[in-house]
Amino acid sequence: xxxxxxxxxxxxxxxxxxxxxxxxxxxxxxxxxxxxxxxxxxxxxxxxxxxxxxxxxxxxxxxxxxxxxxxxxxxxxxxxxxxxxxxxxxxxxxxxxxxxxxxxxxxxxxxxxxxxxxxxxxxxxxxxxxxxxxxxxxxxxxxxxxxxxxxxxxxxxxxxxxxxxxxxxxxxxxxxxxxxxxxxxxxxxxxxxxx
Numbered sequence: 001x002x003x004x005x006x007x008x009x010x011x012x013x014x015x016x017x018x019x020x021x022x023x024x025x026x027x028x029x030x031x032x033x034x035x036x037x038x039x040x041x042x043x044x045x046x047x048x049x050x051x052x053x054x055x056x057x058x059x060x061x062x063x064x065x066x067x068x069x070x071x072x073x074x075x076x077x078x079x080x081x082x083x084x085x086x087x088x089x090x091x092x093x094x095x096x097x098x099x100x101x102x103x104x105x106x107x108x109x110x111x112x113x114x115x116x117x118x119x120x121x122x123x124x125x126x127x128x129x130x131x132x133x134x135x136x137x138x139x140x141x142x143x144x145x146x147x148x149x150x151x152x153x154x155x156x157x158x159x160x161x162x163x164x165x166x167x168x169x170x171x172x173x174x175x176x177x178x179x180x181x182x183x184x185x186x187x188x189x190x191x192x193x194x195x
Contacts, residue, residue, distance in 0.1 A: 004119070006115060007072075010071075011069055011116070012068050015068075022080075025080075026044070030101060031098060034136065036161070052080070058085050061085050061086070063085050065083040066082055071103075078099060082095065082097070083120055083124075092129070093130075094132070095120070095130075113147045127174065131149060133168075137169075148173055151170070152171065154168070
């Protein structure tokens with residue numbers, strides 16, 4: 001993936017130099033509370049980072065694109081997004097995201113999320129992008145709504161999370177909705193999709 005620069009952020013592939021910042025994010029129980037994994041040790045974060053460093057492009061169904069989100073002003077890593085190619089036949093992908101709580105409430109996740117959706121629809125040509133989160137995770141639900149995604153389902157006690165029953169909220173956005181909701185102006189550093 002090429003670097004994407006916004007007004008306040010840089011979206012880019014992960015590098016081994018991200019270990020300290022990524023561990024500061026992954027070690028926190030308040031961050032991992034709604035995730036499938038628990039707070040990580042430094043070694044566990046290093047293993048996760050090694051995987052992220054390899055996830056740099058979407059070449060085939062099943063691939064994941066791991067995107068580091070850093071502040072332009074400081075160069076510090078403040079979060080991450082994922083774009084996972086779920087189905088070639090259906091043109092479906094899934095976004096996921098984590099943000100450091102110290103940087104919440106400033107619109108950074110919305111700014112980054114718009115670029116990830118632009119990448120999904122305008123660069124990779126996906127037909128449908130979904131996002132799922134724990135039904136208690138109101139911050140994630142609000143983010144997906146700010147990104148223009150609609151809630152399609154809410155499964156009461158529909159999942160198991162860390163040994164307990166949990167609600168699951170499912171959101172989605174179609175390419176035609178994205179085109180209707182966004183002006184067709186290329187983002188800095190991103191080519192306009194053709195065809």
